[in-house]
Amino acid sequence: MILRLERRLAPASSPRAIFFANAAAIVAALVVGGLLFLPFHVSPLTAYADLVGEAFFTARGFGYTVTEAAPLILVGLGTVFAWRSGFAYLGFQGALLVGAVVSTWLALQIGASLPFALFLPLALALSFAAGGAWSGLVGFARARLGGTEVLVSLMMNYVAALLVQYLVTGPMRADGDLPQSALLPRSTWLPIILDGTRANIGIFVALVAAVIVGLVLRGSVVGYELIVTGLSPRAARFGGIDVSGRTLLSSVVCGGLGALAGPVEVLGNQHRLLDGVGEGLGFVGIVAALLGKLTVVGTVIASVLYGGLTVGGNAMQRHSGLPSSVILVIEALIVLLVLASDLLRSWRIVFVVRQAA
Amino acid sequence: MTATPLVELRGIYKRFPPDVRANEDVSMAVAPGEILAVLGENGAGKSTLMQILYGVYRRDAGEILVDGVPVEFANPGDAIRHGIGMIHQEFMLVRSFSVAENVAMGTAPLKGEKFDVRAVAADLTALAQKFGLGVDPAAIVEHLPVGVQQRVEILKLLYREARLLILDEPTAVLTPQEVAGLFDVLRALKAAGKSIIIVTHKLREVMDISDRVTVLRDGRNVGTRITAETDEPLLARLMVGRDVLLRADKQPTPRGRSRLSVADLSVAGHDGELRVRGLSLDVHGGEILGVAGVDGNGQSELVEALFGLRPVVSGQVALDGEDVTRLSPAARRTAHMAYLPADRRNVGSVGDLSITDNAVLGAQRTFARFGGRWRDRRAAAAHASALIARFGIRAPGPDFPAGKLSGGNLQKLVLGREVARDPGVLVVEQPTRGLDVGAIETVWAELLAQRAQGRAILLISAELEEILNLADRIAVIFDGRIVGTVAGAGADVAALGLMMAGRPVAQYGAA
Ligand SMILES: Nc1ncnc2c1ncn2[C@@H]1O[C@H](COP(=O)(O)OP(=O)(O)OP(=O)(O)O)[C@@H](O)[C@H]1O
Ligand SMILES: [Mg+2]
Numbered sequence: 013m014i015l016r017l018e019r020r021l022a023p024a025s026s027p028r029a030i031f032f033a034n035a036a037a038i039v040a041a042l043v044v045g046g047l048l049f050l051p052f053h054v055s056p057l058t059a060y061a062d063l064v065g066e067a068f069f070t071a072r073g074f075g076y077t078v079t080e081a082a083p084l085i086l087v088g089l090g091t092v093f094a095w096r097s098g099f100a101y102l103g104f105q106g107a108l109l110v111g112a113v114v115s116t117w118l119a120l121q122i123g124a125s126l127p128f129a130l131f132l133p134l135a136l137a138l139s140f141a142a143g144g145a146w147s148g149l150v151g152f153a154r155a156r157l158g159g160t161e162v163l164v165s166l167m168m169n170y171v172a173a174l175l176v177q178y179l180v181t182g183p184m185r186a187d188g189d190l191p192q193s194a195l196l197p198r199s200t201w202l203p204i205i206l207d208g209t210r211a212n213i214g215i216f217v218a219l220v221a222a223v224i225v226g227l228v229l230r231g232s233v234v235g236y237e238l239i240v241t242g243l244s245p246r247a248a249r250f251g252g253i254d255v256s257g258r259t260l261l262s263s264v265v266c267g268g269l270g271a272l273a274g275p276v277e278v279l280g281n282q283h284r285l286l287d288g289v290g291e292g293l294g295f296v297g298i299v300a301a302l303l304g305k306l307t308v309v310g311t312v313i314a315s316v317l318y319g320g321l322t323v324g325g326n327a328m329q330r331h332s333g334l335p336s337s338v339i340l341v342i343e344a345l346i347v348l349l350v351l352a353s354d355l356l357r358s359w360r361i362v363f364v365v366r367q368a369a
Numbered sequence: 370m371t372a373t374p375l376v377e378l379r380g381i382y383k384r385f386p387p388d389v390r391a392n393e394d395v396s397m398a399v400a401p402g403e404i405l406a407v408l409g410e411n412g413a414g415k416s417t418l419m420q421i422l423y424g425v426y427r428r429d430a431g432e433i434l435v436d437g438v439p440v441e442f443a444n445p446g447d448a449i450r451h452g453i454g455m456i457h458q459e460f461m462l463v464r465s466f467s468v469a470e471n472v473a474m475g476t477a478p479l480k481g482e483k484f485d486v487r488a489v490a491a492d493l494t495a496l497a498q499k500f501g502l503g504v505d506p507a508a509i510v511e512h513l514p515v516g517v518q519q520r521v522e523i524l525k526l527l528y529r530e531a532r533l534l535i536l537d538e539p540t541a542v543l544t545p546q547e548v549a550g551l552f553d554v555l556r557a558l559k560a561a562g563k564s565i566i567i568v569t570h571k572l573r574e575v576m577d578i579s580d581r582v583t584v585l586r587d588g589r590n591v592g593t594r595i596t597a598e599t600d601e602p603l604l605a606r607l608m609v610g611r612d613v614l615l616r617a618d619k620q621p622t623p624r625g626r627s628r629l630s631v632a633d634l635s636v637a638g639h640d641g642e643l644r645v646r647g648l649s650l651d652v653h654g655g656e657i658l659g660v661a662g663v664d665g666n667g668q669s670e671l672v673e674a675l676f677g678l679r680p681v682v683s684g685q686v687a688l689d690g691e692d693v694t695r696l697s698p699a700a701r702r703t704a705h706m707a708y709l710p711a712d713r714r715n716v717g718s719v720g721d722l723s724i725t726d727n728a729v730l731g732a733q734r735t736f737a738r739f740g741g742r743w744r745d746r747r748a749a750a751a752h753a754s755a756l757i758a759r760f761g762i763r764a765p766g767p768d769f770p771a772g773k774l775s776g777g778n779l780q781k782l783v784l785g786r787e788v789a790r791d792p793g794v795l796v797v798e799q800p801t802r803g804l805d806v807g808a809i810e811t812v813w814a815e816l817l818a819q820r821a822q823g824r825a826i827l828l829i830s831a832e833l834e835e836i837l838n839l840a841d842r843i844a845v846i847f848d849g850r851i852v853g854t855v856a857g858a859g860a861d862v863a864a865l866g867l868m869m870a871g872r873p874v875a876q877y878g879a880a
Contacts, residue, residue: 243721
């Protein structure tokens with residue numbers, strides 16, 4: 013008997029098929045990852061029970077999970093917006109830092125003298141605008157000079173990281189040993205939504221943004237034009253769509269969305285600006301969007317699962333003494349296998365029994 | 370037939386989700402040295418059947434036999450190994466590769482580790498010469514006009530020395546002269562013992578080239594005839610299920626004022642060289658101006674410039690007296706210009722989007738509420754359904770992805786959409802390329818109805834018959850210039866042919 017991959021007549025694209033392919037990928041990743049536990053004499057079953065239980069079935073853990081998920085959702089939304097309209101932006105880490113800097117500055121300057129109901133919208137709006145200008149530069153360069161946004165946007169991440177370093181060691185440095193800004197006024201911290209947890213209203217900011225992005229892409233004429241531009245610039249031009257204008261718009265909005273992760277992280281978690289704030293979120297968010305198949309709902313789900321994995325993984329590690337690299341391996345396996353599971357939607361595995369000729 | 374057929378299909382079934390029965394119980398056979406024509410309406414399942422035979426699609430049921438032996442093709446590679454080659458309806462060339470590289474791909478003998486592209490190029494030159502297919506092996510495919518790209522596909526097949534050549538609408542993009550040349554090639558191949566299956570909508574070509582003809586309707590084989598024992602009206606009736614009169618019923622229409630006027634226009638092609646050189650023309654309301662010419666004489670560049678998709682080097686385009694030379698396509702649409710591009714797959718539509726989403730392309734702000742900001746899905750879906758009904762588009766429904774429509778049905782969708790917009794000036798490029806006779810009837814009637822309503826229509830077509838049937842005036846384009854304009858009524862085909870070949874003919878019956 014041999015195994016063979018056989019192409020399906022048409023990709024299985026029903027919601028059920030997608031669900032099962034993804035679920036199978038996650039289970040496979042957990043099984044393979046579980047093998048890594050054995051040298052440590054840890055039962056994979058209890059370890060995973062710890063993971064899931066902590067991340068999703070305790071109030072405290074779930075609070076952490078949504079806190080982890082909020083910035084991922086925002087970066088993921090930026091990714092969906094940009095990539096669906098054909099703008100391959102990778103500079104979300106930089107945009108996030110720009111948002112973090114702007115909201116820190118605002119909080120330190122006037123945060124204490126403004127009611128929170130005024131301060132928060134202002135901080136979000138300014139972060140969005142600054143992040144949009146930041147990523148819009150890349151869009152402008154592409155529209156005007158041509159070339160690719162991939163490299164430019166990647167390099168600008170370094171510029172933003174160095175900018176933060178400069179600020180926390182220089183102009184914004186607070187007294188003390190560490191290179192970091194002063195603690196933000198308490199009145200600017202994102203309020204906790206569940207007593208006894210760390211869950212703050214950052215998750216609401218992310219969910220509201222998700223609803224808006226979903227509506228714009230699905231329902232608005234501009235969203236339609238963006239999607240046509242992403243799928244076929246030639247057809248878009250033919251359809252009277254201003255392709256470079258739409259690309260520019262997309263470049264501004266995507267960075268703006270990514271930049272919202274800055275205030276969510278700074279006002280919600282760190283409560284100050286420091287070197288390495290939001291480390292990696294700008295890339296993990298892209299991964300979440302890819303796992304979510306560049307859909308808004310998929311991105312939200314993937315972000316929450318990813319956040320849960322991080323939180324539960326930490327718990328599992330604490331309880332069982334596994335090294336943290338194990339949980340990183342499992343995370344990577346999940347990403348790989350979920351992306352690869354798409355293959356099973358267009359191919360199927362068949363068992364061929366050799367027959368005598 | 371007494372001899373074993375080269376290839377035989379038995380009881381082929383093919384269903385596409387959700388519920389498209391593309392082929393139902395189709396059987397047919399080709400003998401060695403035979404030319405078999407496959408005929409059928411748009412969406413009848415011809416391309417699907419051919420792709421099953423070529424290993425692109427898997428059949429749901431049925432048998433394929435080569436030399437009387439059942440075979441399984443998992444992919445086109447298997448088919449090629451059995452000597453079956455195919456040219457697709459939509460070209461399958463790598464656009465950024467040269468002609469020789471395209472032919473070399475997957476076929477060239479390996480010399481060391483590299484493709485021996487140079488040897489391929491030499492073989493190609495010989496082949497091209499032998500069959501009279503003028504193609505430069507070093508040319509980059511994307512710079513070639515569609516007509517020449519088609520020749521590359523044919524060469525690729527000849528190069529692979531297939532025993533059975535499947536050609537899916539090979540003549541749709543060729544000029545009459547080129548078709549005659551192709552048919553000479555096919556006859557030579559037949560004489561050399563090769564078999565050929567040719568899918569075509571043109572009854573004349575069926576009569577001209579084939580030994581037998583198989584007619585598909587709604588996925589079924591409704592009859593196979595020996596060509597010599599049938600005739601065009603019989604075939605048309607077999608195919609469409611009713612009598613078809615392919616003659617445009619053109620009523621005299623008063624000629625209105627000039628609506629589209631082009632003065633001394635020059636446009637450059639991809640390589641920066643001028644493709645349109647100081648071209649002038651005028652189209653009036655209530656008239657169809659036909660631009661006749663061999664593909665690749667600047668037609669594509671002309672229409673793209675007219676619609677604002679390609680920059681103008683010099684000269685002027687005016688709509689109703691207003692200079693629009695520098696306006697965007699959107700502004701031209703607003704000024705009531707509509708355009709039907711020749712490339713319906715890549716320019717006229719977005720394959721991944723639904724019929725509904727494609728039906729509003731270019732008018733996305735019209736099918737919207739709140740001052741054109743919010744999409745009105747219900748209105749869009751109703752519009753799409755109306756187009757489906759009015760133009761007889763074969764599709765499961767308005768949510769069906771446009772990219773999965775058969776070639777002819779996609780064309781109906783794109784044309785229907787442009788016409789439904791009530792344009793003042795309508796530029797149509799190859800409007801009936803690949804359409805079945807019934808559909809051509811529909812499209813011609815539609816264009817004439819547009820003319821009767823006073824619209825100005827610029828018709829670019831490589832199909833002389835189409836131009837002769839529809840045009841009030843015929844402008845012949847050669848090498849980017851109009852070499853002469855003649856009245857449509859009673860135009861002399863021989864003289865037009867000469868002009869299309871660049872021979873200036875004393876103008877007569879000038880309009
Ligand atoms: N991949 C696909 N998925 C779903 N339906 C398909 C697919 N390909 C073709 N079809 C449907 O199958 C039917 C037959 O299509 P096919 O392309 O074989 O027609 P055809 O006879 O070649 O038509 P044309 O003359 O217009 O090229 C059509 O209704 C078409 O919409
Ligand atoms: Mg076809």
